[in-house]
Amino acid sequence: MNNDFQGIIANDELCSYFATAIKSGSLSHAYILHGARGTGKHTLALLLAAALNCENKGDSHSSIPCRECNSCKKIFGKISPDVTLVSREDDRATLGIAPIRKIREDVTFFPIDGAYKVYIIEDAHTMTTQAQNALLLTLEEPPSYAIFILLCEDTESLLETIKSRAPILRMKTPSEDQTVAFLKENHPPARTFINTSPDEFKQIYKASKGSIGRILELIGSTEKKQILQNRSLVEQLMKAIADHSLATRFSEINSMFAQKREDRDKLISQLCEIQSAVRDLMVLKKADEPQMIFFTDVEYAEELSYSFSTQKLTQIYESAEKARIALLRNANVKLTVVNFLSGLI
Ligand SMILES: [Zn+2]
Structure with a gap:
């Protein structure tokens, strides 16, 4: 060796x-x-x-x-x-x-x-x-x-x-298996996290886009909790759109989004995560062996993708983009969320 x-x-x-x-x-x-x-x-x-x-x-x-x-x-x-x-x-x-x-x-x-x-x-x-x-x-x-x-x-x-x-x-990007093996061998806190919370680790791995440096930064940080919440929000939103329950769950889902003026960046990252999820669902409709950037479970994502037309996915992606741009131009945080969600019903 x-x-x-x-x-x-x-x-x-x-x-x-x-x-x-x-x-x-x-x-x-x-x-x-x-x-x-x-x-x-x-x-x-x-x-x-x-x-x-x-x-x-x-x-x-x-x-x-x-x-x-x-x-x-x-x-x-x-x-x-x-x-x-x-x-x-x-x-x-x-x-x-x-x-x-x-x-x-x-x-x-x-x-x-x-x-x-x-x-x-x-x-x-x-x-x-x-x-x-x-x-x-x-x-x-x-x-x-x-x-x-x-x-x-x-x-x-x-x-x-x-x-x-x-x-x-x-430099090549290591695979998920290579990353897990490396972390288990070299970083005891990461090893504990992988062994005790394998599902959360998968979420953090996706959110870190495979960056080992970022994974290590997130494990043990308070930001980890926020990232897991954001990802859960995206999954719930996509599910609500898929089963047409967004109108009835509107206030519940609305409240999961960032609302405060000072949480502009938080909302921007939530919108970016939505775009990553939509991108995965779009790719699933086209490619044979797609690489997921948001979903950790390909089979689940594939099933979810059947509930969306390409047109609907494009609409969600574009609405998120519009909201993101509005926020960068200083739009009101609360109103931006309401407008974004109303457009998706
Ligand atoms: Zn030396």
Whole structure:
């Protein structure tokens, strides 16, 4: 069994690619690691940074990174002066030029502890063109000790000139079974949760869109309860529309939705969950082996989908979209719910 890059699941090929590159010294100065949120891009980048500077990387009996040497400990403890994490400033939608300028200055200094200086650029797909051009200047003539790891959810917004200088590596999303096995083995609180509340875990798994980072964040948080309530609300609403009981259950279902002015975001996420459920029912009508993003029980969802015409599903989806947009434009929360539900009777 390969013990290199432990902690990454569903991406054995990528891990052995990096292990080979490090052991043989055939490294590129930059890598673009892309994949959905929560696939482990950040973890892999940190493992790569540790492996590059691991004091035991030349030892063929040791896995890389060894996690035990001084360098590994510092890197995993996030106190290594040689590893820099670059991220967007709070509340900014884009990664601007300022942090990239800092890299350009910093990269001129030799590494302090290890052999490499590693720059991990998070959300690289949000870099402005100006920031990308500034980074490009460094990528064109990088010092021998510098390695840049660009993490992104998609590569479309990256300049061709950046892409031509860095191998683009795709991270695969682990399956539900792989995720469960990984969590059970590595995270005791998650293991307890999976064993004691398997149904709730399935709900949290769906709500997290398979992101392991998000699942771990939710287990034990107060947000978990809210998410489970939202999902139950969506299921009840869809059932009420399907069996034509929405008119008689109107006030009951209405009261499950967010009502207060300050709960605007909560209502927006409820509407988004409704759209995910509708999307599943639409896909079930068309595809042979559909991937569900909301429903945990495919057979139940399939049966439910028979109660809806495609036209009705489109109407629900569009009504939710209209309500969501109205809320973004500051519409009254309570009225928006009433209007939305009235339109579905
Ligand atoms: Zn080490």
